Amino acid sequence: MGFWHYLFVRAALLYLVYTALLGTLFYLFPSLVGPFRPSHVHAGLVGFFLQMVMGVAYWMMPRPGGLRQDRLEALTFFLLNAGLLLRLLLEPFHLMGREGLRPWLGLSGGLQLAATLVFAYAMTKRVVTADMLRKMREERERRG
Numbered sequence: 001m002g003f004w005h006y007l008f009v010r011a012a013l014l015y016l017v018y019t020a021l022l023g024t025l026f027y028l029f030p031s032l033v034g035p036f037r038p039s040h041v042h043a044g045l046v047g048f049f050l051q052m053v054m055g056v057a058y059w060m061m062p063r064p065g066g067l068r069q070d071r072l073e074a075l076t077f078f079l080l081n082a083g084l085l086l087r088l089l090l091e092p093f094h095l096m097g098r099e100g101l102r103p104w105l106g107l108s109g110g111l112q113l114a115a116t117l118v119f120a121y122a123m124t125k126r127v128v129t130a131d132m133l134r135k136m137r138e139e140r141e142r143r144g
Contacts, residue, residue, distance in 0.1 A: 001059055004073035008055025011081060015047025035092040042091075046112065047084055054080070054119050061126040065136055072122040076115050083111025 001009075022040045026033050058073050086108040094101040128136075 002070075002073075004070065004077055005055050005059035007077055008051055008058065008073075011077075012048050012052040012055060015043050015051065015084075019044040019048060035095040038095070039088050039091050042084070043088055046080070047088075051080060057119075057123060061123065062128065062133075063126065064128050064133060065140065067125060069122050069125070072118055076118045076122070079111050079115035079118065083108045083113075083115065086111065 019040055022032075022036060022043070026036070026040075054076060058069070058076075087105060090101050090104050090108070094105060
């Protein structure tokens, strides 16, 4: 497992623990549910689930021709986590009536969207058929 794959999986596990802790706190302090429910869901779906999927996909998906995507992996990781952390920090305050946070939450969404687009682009380079792999191998052999 490479460095970025490791970070994706480790970060995903941290978000999993965060969602479990927050879910427990909801029962102990029901007043937290209102401002923290969207963040709780987002941390679970994007922080844990999507991040785990991305990390495992970067790790396990085929690498045609020995393809390396370290920069795309790093960019995806930073964009996703910057956007997610921004949302997790600011959204509860926004929901409690704090003014002026909507543009920052928009930035948060934009960062997460950018991470998703980078990931999708990276995966298009890896999702290949057996026939495509055979043609790539033949082309490499022909070039010597």
